[in-house]
Amino acid sequence: MISIEPLSSHLGASVRGVDVSKPLDAATFGLVLKAIGDYGLLRFPGQTITPAQQRDFAAHFGHTQAIRGRLAIFTAPGVPEINILSNIKENGQPIGATDAGVIWHTDMVHNETPGFANVLYALKVPRRDGRVLGGTEFYNLQAAYEDLPDDIKARLTDAYGVYTGENYTSIERTPFPEYGTNSHKAHKKEPVRHRIIATHPISGRKTLYCDPGHVDYIEGLPPGERDEMLQYLLKHIMQPKFHFVYDWCEGDVMMWDNLRTVHHAVLDFGPEEHRLIWRCQVEGDKVFDAAFVRQALSQARAAA
Ligand code: OGA
Ligand code: MN
Numbered sequence: 001m002i003s004i005e006p007l008s009s010h011l012g013a014s015v016r017g018v019d020v021s022k023p024l025d026a027a028t029f030g031l032v033l034k035a036i037g038d039y040g041l042l043r044f045p046g047q048t049i050t051p052a053q054q055r056d057f058a059a060h061f062g063h064t065q066a067i068r069g070r071l072a073i074f075t076a077p078g079v080p081e082i083n084i085l086s087n088i089k090e091n092g093q094p095i096g097a098t099d100a101g102v103i104w105h106t107d108m109v110h111n112e113t114p115g116f117a118n119v120l121y122a123l124k125v126p127r128r129d130g131r132v133l134g135g136t137e138f139y140n141l142q143a144a145y146e147d148l149p150d151d152i153k154a155r156l157t158d159a160y161g162v163y164t165g166e167n168y169t170s171i172e173r174t175p176f177p178e179y180g181t182n183s184h185k186a187h188k189k190e191p192v193r194h195r196i197i198a199t200h201p202i203s204g205r206k207t208l209y210c211d212p213g214h215v216d217y218i219e220g221l222p223p224g225e226r227d228e229m230l231q232y233l234l235k236h237i238m239q240p241k242f243h244f245v246y247d248w249c250e251g252d253v254m255m256w257d258n259l260r261t262v263h264h265a266v267l268d269f270g271p272e273e274h275r276l277i278w279r280c281q282v283e284g285d286k287v288f289d290a291a292f293v294r295q296a297l298s299q300a301r302a303a304a
Pocket of ligand 1: 100118
């Protein structure tokens with residue numbers, strides 16, 4: 001029996017009764033896909049999985065992306081899709097990436113088809129005086145869209161966010177220090193463009209798909225209005241009413257939807273307060289296939 005319980009008033013749910021280490025049957029898969037569409041973030045508590053099992057679970061939802069670039073050295077042996085995030089050192093050497101996701105962003109905006117989800121598994125969670133540290137913070141882009149004034153929605157109908165990789169050090173171009181800074185350099189890529197007002201392929205609801213850490217500019221607005229609109233949107237997204245903090249617990253498998261959230265890692269823990277999380281990225285190939293989603297949701301309805 002699968003149970004789904006909301007984690008907050010606007011984002012996240014806890015899912016019990018799913019063993020992530022095993023292949024999902026069609027009904028379970030349909031229920032989980034529907035739930036991620038409804039809640040934007042799912043916690044599967046109390047799991048014990050291997051890197052290969054994590055990748056196989058993630059692969060139900062889309063192609064799993066092998067880690068490239070500077071983080072490729074921190075992957076699980078034999079499973080290049082699993083990225084190790086950690087501040088632990090062994091023999092003086094880091095065992096994982098220490099600064100992944102420090103600035104506000106959403107993953108895989110550089111993919112031609114926007115990236116869908118991240119699936120993370122927590123093995124070590126830092127705590128101090130009983131308080132959990134090293135959380136992951138989110139803003140809810142669906143709620144942010146719904147709260148936009150009608151005239152802004154209208155002006156953005158045919159607007160695109162353009163991503164070239166040049167603006168990965170977002171603090172340098174915005175007046176908002178809360179974006180954070182990055183230790184690694186921007187690097188230019190082939191530009192990709194994504195609709196700012198996107199329709200979610202599972203829920204059919206609109207979302208304000210605008211990544212504060214990466215977006216260069218808005219296409220589809222007069223040049224004189226672009227910068228002002230971008231600043232407005234970024235400030236709009238980062239309001240307390242759209243905010244949610246995820247506190248990790250060892251054994252959590254947690255999956256978030258990159259299409260309707262932005263996130264960042266909270267670096268509030270010290271070098272001796274160990275955090276170890278495995279991470280897998282899921283591309284948008286399956287969820288942007290309307291027949292695939294229709295089929296899965298009909299299975300969910302049959303099972304409900
Ligand atoms: C990521 C990321 C945040 C965290 O894995 O994409 O941004 O809290 N991680 O580790
Ligand atoms: Mn990220």
